[in-house]
Amino acid sequence: xxxxxxxxxxxxxxxxxxxxxxxxxxxxxxxxxxxxxxxxxxxxxxxxxxxxxxxxx
Numbered sequence: 001x002x003x004x005x006x007x008x009x010x011x012x013x014x015x016x017x018x019x020x021x022x023x024x025x026x027x028x029x030x031x032x033x034x035x036x037x038x039x040x041x042x043x044x045x046x047x048x049x050x051x052x053x054x055x056x057x
Contacts, residue, residue, distance in 0.1 A: 027036040030043040037043045047055030
């Protein structure tokens with residue numbers, strides 16, 4: 001198994017980690033109640049998914 005030859009310095013480690021970006025959560029409008037919801041998931045407000053009532057709200 002390959003092993004690094006030298007220890008990576010703190011500045012190099014932090015410089016690399018500084019490039020990790022957090023993207024915003026993508027939401028889509030619910031076709032029933034028009035509230036924002038995650039794609040491919042049941043709506044938390046009205047409880048529907050693909051036009052059917054899934055959750056009792």
